[in-house]
Amino acid sequence: xxxxxxxxxxxxxxxxxxxxxxxxxxxxxxxxxxxxxxxxxxxxxxxxxxxxxxxxxxxxxxxxxxxxxxxxxxxxxxxxxxxxxxxxxxxxxxxxxxxxxxxxxxxxxxxxxxxxxxxxxxxxxxxxxxxxxxxxxxxxxxxxxxxxxxxxxxxxxxxxxxxxxxxxxxxxxxx
Amino acid sequence: xxxxxxxxxxxxxxxxxxxxxxxxxxxxxxxxxxxxxxxxxxxxxxxxxxxxxxxxxxxxxxxxxxxxxxxxxxxxxxxxxxxxxxxxxxxxxxxxxxxxxxxxxxxxxxxxxxxxxxxxxxxxxxxxxxxxxxxxxxxxxxxxxxxxxxxxxxxxxxxxxxxxxxxxxxxxxxxxxxxxxxxxxxxxxxxxxxxxxxxxxxxxxxxxxxxxxxxxxxxxxxxxxxxxxxxxxxxxxxxxxxxxxxxxxxxxxxxxxxxxxxxxxxxxxxxxxxxxxxxxxxxxxxxxxxxxxxxxxxxxxxxxxxxxxxxxxxxxxxxxxxxxxxxxxxxxxxxxxxxxxxxxxxxxxxxxxxxxxxxxxxxxxxxxxxxxxxxxxxxxxxxxxxxxxxxxxxxxxxxxxxxxxxxxxxxxxxxxxxxxxxxxxxxxxxxxxxxxxxxxxxxxxxxxxxxxxxxxxxxxxxxxxxxxxxxxxx
Numbered sequence: 223x224x225x226x227x228x229x230x231x232x233x234x235x236x237x238x239x240x241x242x243x244x245x246x247x248x249x250x251x252x253x254x255x256x257x258x259x260x261x262x263x264x265x266x267x268x269x270x271x272x273x274x275x276x277x278x279x280x281x282x283x284x285x286x287x288x289x290x291x292x293x294x295x296x297x298x299x300x301x302x303x304x305x306x307x308x309x310x311x312x313x314x315x316x317x318x319x320x321x322x323x324x325x326x327x328x329x330x331x332x333x334x335x336x337x338x339x340x341x342x343x344x345x346x347x348x349x350x351x352x353x354x355x356x357x358x359x360x361x362x363x364x365x366x367x368x369x370x371x372x373x374x375x376x377x378x379x380x381x382x383x384x385x386x387x388x389x390x391x392x393x394x395x396x397x
Numbered sequence: 398x399x400x401x402x403x404x405x406x407x408x409x410x411x412x413x414x415x416x417x418x419x420x421x422x423x424x425x426x427x428x429x430x431x432x433x434x435x436x437x438x439x440x441x442x443x444x445x446x447x448x449x450x451x452x453x454x455x456x457x458x459x460x461x462x463x464x465x466x467x468x469x470x471x472x473x474x475x476x477x478x479x480x481x482x483x484x485x486x487x488x489x490x491x492x493x494x495x496x497x498x499x500x501x502x503x504x505x506x507x508x509x510x511x512x513x514x515x516x517x518x519x520x521x522x523x524x525x526x527x528x529x530x531x532x533x534x535x536x537x538x539x540x541x542x543x544x545x546x547x548x549x550x551x552x553x554x555x556x557x558x559x560x561x562x563x564x565x566x567x568x569x570x571x572x573x574x575x576x577x578x579x580x581x582x583x584x585x586x587x588x589x590x591x592x593x594x595x596x597x598x599x600x601x602x603x604x605x606x607x608x609x610x611x612x613x614x615x616x617x618x619x620x621x622x623x624x625x626x627x628x629x630x631x632x633x634x635x636x637x638x639x640x641x642x643x644x645x646x647x648x649x650x651x652x653x654x655x656x657x658x659x660x661x662x663x664x665x666x667x668x669x670x671x672x673x674x675x676x677x678x679x680x681x682x683x684x685x686x687x688x689x690x691x692x693x694x695x696x697x698x699x700x701x702x703x704x705x706x707x708x709x710x711x712x713x714x715x716x717x718x719x720x721x722x723x724x725x726x727x728x729x730x731x732x733x734x735x736x737x738x739x740x741x742x743x744x745x746x747x748x749x750x751x752x753x754x755x756x757x758x759x760x761x762x763x764x765x766x767x768x769x770x771x772x773x774x775x776x777x778x779x780x781x782x783x784x785x786x787x788x789x790x791x792x793x794x795x796x797x798x799x800x801x802x803x804x805x806x807x808x809x810x811x812x813x814x815x816x817x818x819x820x821x822x823x824x825x826x827x828x829x830x831x832x833x834x835x836x837x838x839x840x841x842x843x844x845x846x847x848x849x850x851x852x853x854x855x856x857x858x859x860x861x862x863x864x865x866x867x868x869x870x871x
Contacts, residue, residue: 302780
């Protein structure tokens with residue numbers, strides 16, 4: 223764990239992130255009395271002037287450039303552009319890779335947005351191929367067919383026709 | 398003037414209700430059980446003693462039966478009379494009206510084609526390329542573009558059977574194919590006393606699947622002479638049908654400045670703000686005065702166009718996922734402002750965009766002395782605009798507004814589909830990757846117990862981390 227030469231002996235926080243497919247290691251030297259904060263991104267040092275404006279909103283000034291940053295769920299919006307990010311837990315990184323990268327293990331089909339289930343194309347026990355449509359959801363009169371991301375057997379169907387589902391809800395599990 | 402809102406169960410907390418003096422429930426969320434129930438709306442009108450109904454630009458706004466029902470119970474329908482709506486609302490009858498008003502329309506057959514031989518005769522007469530269209534059609538079904546005579550027979554059979562499957566009628570007709578047309582429309586306002594003025598044009602060539610995405614006024618390709626020709630033709634059509642109140646005549650315009658009648662919208666349109674900005678007129682206010690039987694307060698020579706206005710339709714949809722609607726809770730709303738920026742907005746932070754209706758959130762409009770300046774103002778406003786919690790098409794507009802062809806006004810109705818067929822790349826000045834990482838890390842650190850945020854283990858450090866998080870949650 224790195225420490226930075228900030229008077230008062232503040233500890234550094236280390237945060238592992240994934241942004242646009244890239245792994246990032248960010249270290250923050252927390253000094254709140256002095257708003258200038260030393261940070262490093264993948265070992266590169268930056269002096270950042272931080273102002274927190276309200277929950278989820280802050281302004282960063284770096285080398286004279288100002289960035290208004292707004293937290294929006296799993297993304298940060300900066301100067302009108304949206305950047306998705308994910309916080310990685312280094313302790314479970316190996317394990318998660320094992321599940322996410324291979325064809326082994328159950329794989330859920332999730333609702334990418336809120337909607338209503340209009341059709342189920344599979345039943346529990348059906349064999350599906352990768353890319354096969356499994357469920358159709360509708361929002362605002364547009365239908366979206368959601369597909370299996372791997373071949374396998376349908377282990378679970380968690381919804382029925384007519385159900386309202388939220389973004390991220392698991393609809394079907396293929397194993 | 399006091400206002401009365403009607404609402405469905407999904408819209409009890411909607412902005413149109415919150416702005417109204419009185420509000421009455423119509424029924425459940427589905428439009429067929431609420432906003433399309435003319436009988437319920439008229440019941441509300443009689444209960445609250447309303448003098449007039451403004452139908453907006455969806456639902457019953459082009460429904461002649463509803464206009465008639467209003468008239469029958471003595472409530473003013475703010476729009477044209479039912480008779481004019483019937484003539485101009487139907488595609489075939491509007492074509493006949495256009496012919497008698499000596500308005501150019503796309504050359505071709507006006508009735509269904511009997512067989513391939515007749516199709517070949519018609520195509521030869523109007524000249525290739527041609528377009529086969531389903532008489533009962535819509536949404537691009539039963540449509541075929543044909544470049545050469547030898548393609549016609551196959552296309553005729555394919556289009557006809559597709560039309561049969563989709564609409565239950567295999568009837569097809571032929572039109573000359575207008576290559577790379579621009580969509581340009583004329584705004585009209587007519588009173589009950591036989592006066593009708595045209596309020597300039599709007600160009601709506603930036604479309605996706607026949608849905609308008611960006612509209613602007615004036616059109617970069619319409620000069621004084623063409624504007625007068627189109628405007629006068631549109632006025633002739635309206636007067637011939639006994640039209641009253643606001644309406645829009647839509648045209649296709651080809652590269653040689655030929656214009657062809659497309660259809661007439663017998664209501665106020667979504668994109669009316671751009672006309673309001675360049676004419677300095679309040680169209681809804683004019684609609685009310687006309688509906689009260691007043692003569693138009695302006696004559697044609699009073700209509701002067703000034704500056705340039707552009708409108709972006711902000712939708713709850715995800716450009717990265719085939720534009721699928723993205724309703725849901727709006728967690729944050731930062732609205733743009735400043736000189737020349739108008740935002741007609743229907744949402745607020747804390748509002749849940751319902752699943753049930755069109756996903757339009759707002760209309761962002763920029764006005765400036767020139768097209769170039771209006772585009773730049775719009776780009777600045779789009780950078781300020783934050784709608785948190787749901788996906789929106791804001792980034793799409795940045796892409797269009799920085800595109801060389803759009804900036805040079807080299808647009809037609811196929812422009813946006815061509816642009817979208819190229820891979821999106823982030824445009825304009827981007828944010829350095831390290832800044833994104835630092836901002837994301839600071840937000841992550843402020844969230845208590847977030848996995849992956851690791852502080853050092855000493856007692857002193859834990860206090861520091863706690864203090865740090867408290868600070869971030871200011």
